[in-house]
Each structure stands twice: as C-alpha cells, then as structure tokens.
C-alpha cells in the first residue's frame with residue numbers, strides 16, 4: 001500500500017504546516033485513528049436528533065436483534081465482538097434500515113461506531129441475487145477506502161454471496177460491461193471514472209450512496225465536486241448517507257447539497273476538562289536544565305507512563321536519545337514516520353511496552369492515549385506567532401485525568417516568553433499552575 005500522507009521534508013520548525021498539508025494531514029490523522037482504534041470511545045453525551053418528519057415516531061434500539069437483521073449479518077456483528085449498538089448506532093441504524101429508506105447526515109467523533117453502522121446498512125440493503133452494483137461508498141483516500149472495505153469483509157463474513165470491489169487508483173478493471181460486485185468502495189475520482197467513462201456501474205441501479213469522512217473529503221482538491229457529480233447521476237430515491245467527525249460550516253454546506261431531506265444525528269464529543277488535573281510548572285534556564293529537571297522528577301516520583309511534548313522534531317529526537325541513555329524505555333513519534341509506523345508505536349505504548357512517548361505536536365494531534373498518568377510539556381504549546389495555544393494545551397493535558405482518575409501535568413518554562421505563555425494559559429482556564437521546585441519534590445505526590 002503506497003503511503004500518501006504528507007511528507008514533512010526539511011521545513012523547520014515542524015510545529016507548523018501550510019493549509020494544504022493540514023488537509024492531507026487530516027486524512028493521515030483519520031487513518032492513524034482507525035489503525036490504532038480497537039474499541040468504541042467513551043461518550044456520555046446524549047445524541048441529538050433532528051428528524052425530517054418530526055411527527056414520525058423516533059425508534060431507537062438497545063439490541064441488534066431488534067433490527068431484524070438477516071441471520072448471516074447478525075452473526076457477522078456478533079463475530080466482531082459487538083454486544084449492543086453504540087450510542088450513535090442506537091438511533092442511526094433504525095433510520096437507515098427503515099422502509100422506505102431515509103437519508104441521514106450523522107456527525108460524531110472518530111471511534112463512535114459510524115463506519116460499522118453504515119457498513120451494516122449497506123450489507124442489509126443489497127440483494128445478493130442481483131449481480132450488479134447497488135451500494136457506493138466514497139472515501140477520501142485509497143487507504144481509508146481499504147479500511148472501510150475491511151469492515152465490510154469482517155461484517156459480511158457469513159454472507160459471502162455479497163461481493164465487494166474497490167474503485168481506487170491502480171485497480172485496473174476492463175471497461176465495457178458492468179461489474180457484478182454489489183458494493184463498491186472508492187475515492188471520488190476513480191468512482192466517477194467507473195460510472196461515466198468506463199461504465200462499470202449503472203448509476204440508475206444504485207440504492208445506497210455513502211459519503212464517509214465528509215470533513216476530510218471536502219478538504220481535498222476536486223473531491224467535493226466529483227462527489228456532487230456522482231450524486232447527481234443517482235436515482236432520486238437512492239438512499240443518501242453522509243458521515244463526518246466534525247461539522248464546520250463547509251461540511252454542513254456540502255452535506256446539504258448531497259443529502260436531500262435528511263434526518264440529522266449529532267453526538268457531541270466528551271468535553272475535556274482540567275478539573276481533575278494537578279498542573280505544575282518548572283522554571284529552567286536552558287534545554288539542558290529542562291532535561292535535568294525531568295530527571296529529578298523521574299527520580300522523585302513513580303511515573304507509570306508519560307507523554308512528553310516538544311516543539312520541534314530536533315528537540316524531540318535529542319530528548320529521546322538523552323532519556324534512552326538514562327535507561328528509560330522511550331518511543332519517539334515524529335513526522336518522518338509513515339502512518340503505519342506511527343500506529344505501531346502508539347500500539348506498543350498502549351500495551352505498556354514503552355513507558356515514555358515523546359512527540360511533536362503535529363504527530364500527537366487527535367491521538368487518544370487514555371492511560372497516561374503524566375503529561376510533560378517540554379515546550380509549551382504555541383501557534384506560529386508564539387501565542388499560547390489553549391486548545392492544544394487542553395487536549396494534551398485533558399488526556400491525563402480521564403474517567404475520574406487524577407492526572408498530573410508539568411510544564412517546562414525556559415524564557416520570559418514561555419513564562420508569558422504559561423501565565424496566559426493559566427488565566428484562560430482560570431486554573432492555578434503551581435511552581436514546582438525540582439530540588440524539593442515532596443509536594444507533588
């Protein structure tokens with residue numbers, strides 16, 4: 001599988017990226033999340049539902065049995081280890097499986113069960129006796145299409161009559177006659193080719209149209225227009241489904257253009273909070289000073305697992321070497337790694353094989369590593385104009401105190417500028433960040 005993620009070649013400092021890179025990065029980020037995710041994320045929020053017809057009853061299910069799935073599919077669902085529908089699936093599945101089919105726009109963060117939901121809908125809607133394409137699923141990238149395909153294969157394991165094809169670059173299929181696969185997953189460009197130029201799919205026979213990761217998709221050159229062109233070729237009564245992890249205005253505008261008369265389901269992210277976290281800072285004179293302080297901290301308290309954030313790739317590599325030399329089991333997450341390599345590193349850290357994960361900001365965005373007990377900002381989060389980046393601060397630190405556990409955050413300050421950033425962050429959240437004397441660490445535990 002070729003690696004299409006953004007290459008961060010010689011563009012110091014590595015904390016910043018252009019808009020275009022940022023967009024490609026969203027696809028890489030999303031792939032990374034899929035590769036490391038093996039269970040549902042915790043979410044205690046309520047699902048918000050906006051029905052197209054507010055007078056029709058709203059069904060939600062607590063079990064997969066209630067959906068009256070084909071036995072082969074129920075077996076597939078249980079075979080994947082799913083016991084009950086996820087929060088979003090409870091309402092999304094009955095809507096998607098209703099007769100007549102209903103259109104749906106659904107937004108919830110990655111890991112909440114969207115893919116599993118629409119894969120189940122696609123598998124339920126196809127008629128395996130019909131040897132033509134009945135479901136189209138658009139993914140932003142080649143790799144993401146393959147990931148979705150894997151879910152189709154797993155869930156359809158006991159339903160082998162249903163076949164799957166990939167409309168992705170490099171997948172050469174003879175044109176001229178239509179293909180027999182009932183489900184086709186692909187990227188907009190190749191999918192469009194298969195429908196119009198090669199005529200491998202008859203658009204009039206498509207019953208379900210899925211747009212996955214709409215927020216990633218619309219950030220990519222040409223994808224939005226191509227998706228709209230595909231949608232225009234489909235029958236009016238084709239079921240349209242759109243999924244997105246985030247919902248900025250641009251996603252919403254796109255969703256409204258491609259999904260007529262939709263039901264809308266949204267599940268807010270679980271809020272991150274600093275309430276359960278003890279925040280400290282250490283005053284240092286230099287990079288070496290910060291390292292010494294870090295060693296003192298490690299000498300004084302028991303740290304099961306820590307994540308350490310650095311501003312540049314260079315600092316991250318330097319720190320990683322220094323800590324390894326001190327005998328720590330260190331993993332370094334940095335920009336030149338492929339998504340697959342990053343996923344493997346995060347997985348090892350999760351399994352506890354590594355005790356310290358050092359990372360730059362770019363690499364860490366969007367990753368959930370929940371069991372971390374200590375977060376260390378070796379460099380404070382700032383934007384490219386050296387303004388405090390409060391959101392990133394919350395996201396980094398918020399991961400320590402989850403699920404009622406108390407977390408510990410330590411910030412390294414080494415200049416007047418970083419002190420000003422620290423003070424601004426402290427003020428922004430109205431939460432005291434206490435100075436720590438690394439020569440006297442009694443108070444910390």
Ligand code: ADP
Nearest residue numbers: 038039040082084086110111112113114115116
């Ligand atoms: P999303 O598409 O929102 O990112 P996924 O459908 O990929 O979410 O689901 C996230 C993870 O949770 C996957 O590992 C998936 O196998 C698992 N999962 C999905 N639905 C359920 C369920 N009902 N019960 C248990 N695990 C589930």
